[in-house]
Amino acid sequence: MGWIGSLYRSSVGKKSIMAASGLLLSLFLLTHLLGNSLSFLGREAFNAYAEKLHSVGDLLYIVEAGLLFLFLIHIITGIILYLENLQARPSRYSVSTSEGGRSWGSRTMPYTGVIIFVFIIVHLLNFHFTDKSVPVADLVRGLLSRPPMAFFYIISLLAVALHLSHGVWSLFQSIGFNHDKYNGVLLKGALAFSILVGTVFILIPVLALVSRSFLL
Amino acid sequence: MILDSKIPDGPLAEKWDRHRFECKLVNPANKRKFDIIVVGAGLAGASASASLAELGYNVKTFCLQDSPRRGHSIAAQGGINAAKNYQNDGDSIFRLFYDTIKGGDFRAREANVYRLAQVSNNIIDQCVAQGVPFAREYGGQLANRSFGGAQVSRTFYARGQTGQQLLLGAYSALMRQVKKGKVEMLSRREMLDVVVIDGQARGIVTRNMLSGVIETHAAHAVVLATGGYGNVYFLSTNAMGSNVTAAWRAYKRGAYFANPCFVQIHPTCIPVHGTYQSKLTLMSESLRNDGRVWVPKNPGDTRPPTEIPENERDYYLENKYPSFGNLVPRDVASRNAKEQCDQGKGVGSTGLAVYLDFSEAISRDGSGVITRKYGNLFHMYEKITAANPMHEPMMIFPAVHYTMGGLWVDYNLMSTIPGLFVLGEANFSDHGANRLGASALMQGLADGYFVIPYTIGNYLATISSSPQDTSHQAFKQVADEAAAKIGQLLAINGKKTVDEIHRELGLLMWDSCGMSRNEAGLQQALARLPAIREEFWQNVAIPGSGQELNQSLERAGRVADFLEFAELMVIDALSRKESCGCHFREESQTEENEAKRDDANHAHVSVWEYTGDGNSPEFHKEPLAFENVQPSQRSYK
Amino acid sequence: MSDIQLTLKIWRQEGPDAPGRFQSYASGPISTDMSFLEMLDVLNERLTGEGAEPVAFDHDCREGICGMCGAVVNGHSHGPEKETTLCQLHMRHFNDGDTLVIEPFRARAFRIEKDLVVDRSGLDKMITAGGFVSVNTGGAPDANAIPIPQKNAEEAMDAAACIGCGACVAACPNASAMLFVAAKVSHLSLLPQGHPERARRALDMVSEMDELGFGNCSNERECEAACPKGISIRNIARLNREFLKAAIFSDED
């Protein structure tokens, strides 16, 4: 198993682990997104989905443990990479500009990452470590119709979208996908994905804020 | 001392084989007892270092740059010749040999040139095996082009970056030996002198260019591969660091210098812009395949080129040389450009340029074809001059490009100091009075990969393999001399910068010992040189100290040597009263103002021996015999 | 041709351990036909005349091929022009009155030697780790024995065009050398001659890169934008592939 250690010690290995965990987390986000879209169909559909989810029992724990593991791996590796990268240039340039390669998404990865991290904790406290007897729809409305919480969600979800706007393209590059044949699709697809994720998720707090009938 | 070129007996084609058989071998187990110093990591130095280390010798390699990957060889664009005959167009080893001898205007040794042609094929094989990405045909075979007026397509190339790719190949082989611990690579080290003990080269003195420390290094043999001295002219196409120091120091320690006045001046370079100009950029010779060279018929015509009507243009090469036209050899094209400018017909802001016009080719073949052929060259030209040759003629002017002269070596590439070998452009061996395009890369790699590995053994087998160190007092003495010279330079504290004096030297050499030379001009230069040298030693300004990175000091040391060396060039040019190859003596021309060679009096290599500062060098002749080719006069009419 | 006047703010540092600082100079009249390095020559000539120490900077070919020159100008490695080395950058791209901030390439792995001169020996060390084909001189088969598809040869040449200048490291927000390593690994993995050692090469070069203290790649694409030879990050993807293949599937460790 020494090879896993050496893989993890290497820069390219760490990046591929970021990519793999990022990919799986993105897939999780996609399923989460599909599930949450049920909220647009009304409270019955949404509550039913939540109950269905909880009824799978142990399987859910396994999935949750897996997710936790992915998050931990992704976060710890991200922090290591960030610190190593800081050390790699001890003295900064006095004029710092972009050569034209970076994007808003790419330059903010560590920061959006931290926002997401804080968000996840708050989000888990809100919905996971909470009284499970309250129907989900009420929980959501109760929390997100309060402007401070809604804004916190909106900002955090913007961060998620920004993170993914670079992350999804980047993960393919990290594991070796880069060819004129599909570069256009990858770049645009990644952008579309982040916009989709951002919009759909953000719609929930927005509706909760402005719509009188949402989830009622 | 009688010059013995050690040419093996026997028929031309068998000489090298026979010699390899006759060379003494160093027992494989003994090789690791021998230390070899290689100075220079251009094509010649890098290929030699790698090959010698592969054989088992312990190699120490030195270069000026921060990395051995940056040697001047990297700038070569056009390509490398080999007699592969992949195109089935009639090439052969003999034809490459013949073309090279003839191109050199019959001033090179038959045996050396034949060996060069023989090993040329192995070079291509070796480079491909290293991963050099030569251009290829659609079907995967290697592509060739015809280059420099050759009648056959024998030039291998990697886009316009052939020198780079060949050097990166040699460099990678070198670094592989560094990894194996067989080569110790010492970058940013400038060799300041050779150490000769009991008549044998035993080591060198270097300056660590970062710390300024003067170091001594001992070995069983020293190989110089330090490149050419074109920068004696200040402006040339050579890299800024190219210098004569290593060769000159060796000369002063007893190595003879051969044909120092043989300098190639390339016709298609971007003209000088202003006094700040630091170097000249070569534009590939291939441009003359489609470009037409012209100047206005009337001297002093300052109209923009597009406003000068056809009948007021002088296509002087086409008019004078109807059969070769714009494709006359480099020296002829260069000389004619100078002649036009001397008559006041030069163009551009300085009047030192001629037009190279693509408009006819563009209207004949269409702009698409011309862009495909020359697009990247046009782009490079535009980057430097902000003018686009698709819309207005290019301006070109000749520039110093390559030095055929160098330290004299025998067939083993050993100089007159036993144990001191000289490879690549630094030696004089294979190009006679003029080098053909794409042959310098070939020679550098031939010397390094395929000649020195055999011939150095022949020497090493004759000496003791006992370990060498720098304890001999000669090392200390030479190091002290080098340090003293640096101290002397730093103590001058004058007013003129190194470049100012270098520029002055360059102009003098360009005017009197450049494209066209005559007795009076050369004599004047000879009289002027001591004054410039004097001015240098009295009035040069070198800020900073010797114990640090000091680029002014580095340049000053090189210019000091150029100032001495220039005198030898002029003396050599004076003594060769014939015109041959790139050496055009105005006194020796035909009625049609073409170069006139004098085989009766000058079929020799001019070899110079140092006899002490202030003394005239002693002249030696190495006669050249032509047994396999018949010397003929060149004619391009 | 015309002249411009510039304010030059140049990083001056006496040695590796000395503290550095910016010093301002008035350029004096600068011809727009000059190259950037010639502009520095002019400044240095003047400084020398004044008895001051000239600015140390590396350079050799001045043709954009040796990779020796390089500095960061107003935040851009090799200056603001695309695909242009500092020696090939001409002053006509600047305007009268501009201020130019000129700094050395900065990275932990590139020690500053003096002023704008940095130690890039790390690049050599990565080549030493595996950027070669293990073939001794002599005994190579005929050059045409193995046909190589033109497309592969061209792609290999695209990667091999790297001049080893280090601008990619200088421009990378993380001071990563991935583009440089990727160029070499790609060049050799695209050619059959490089295949026998491709797994070993990718592993060794990457591990050397990590050891030397270069940063990690974050796919910021700054290297590609700064590279004077237009080396594409497609090569980095190829390096990632080569490395992962080697780490996961090959017998090398």
Ligand SMILES: Cc1cc2nc3c(=O)[nH]c(=O)nc-3n(C[C@H](O)[C@H](O)[C@H](O)COP(=O)(O)OP(=O)(O)OC[C@H]3O[C@@H](n4cnc5c(N)ncnc54)[C@H](O)[C@@H]3O)c2cc1C
């Ligand atoms: C612009 C240009 C284009 C060219 N194009 C072609 C072409 O297409 N085809 C062709 O065949 N030829 C071409 N040539 C010629 C060819 O490039 C050179 O002749 C050849 O590369 C010389 O190689 P070399 O190994 O002898 O020396 P160089 O490559 O000059 O190497 C000299 C080495 O010695 C080192 N050195 C020098 N002095 C010292 C010292 N005192 N102490 C320590 N180290 C020292 C340097 O650091 C360097 O490593 C071209 C030349 C130029 C200028």
Ligand code: HEM
């Ligand atoms: C929903 C949660 C998340 C998803 C879907 C996600 C997804 C991704 C993806 C796809 C990448 C690109 C990987 C690559 O370039 O190979 C990435 C990179 C990154 N992520 Fe996340 N991420 C999430 C949460 C986080 C969190 C919580 C943090 C940190 C606290 C974080 C920090 C980072 C960092 C620093 C990078 C850049 C790594 C680098 O390129 O050097 N991410 N993420």
Ligand code: SF4
């Ligand atoms: S990849 Fe580009 S920027 Fe990096 S060293 Fe090579 S040429 Fe320079």
Ligand code: FES
């Ligand atoms: S000096 Fe050689 S690349 Fe700029």
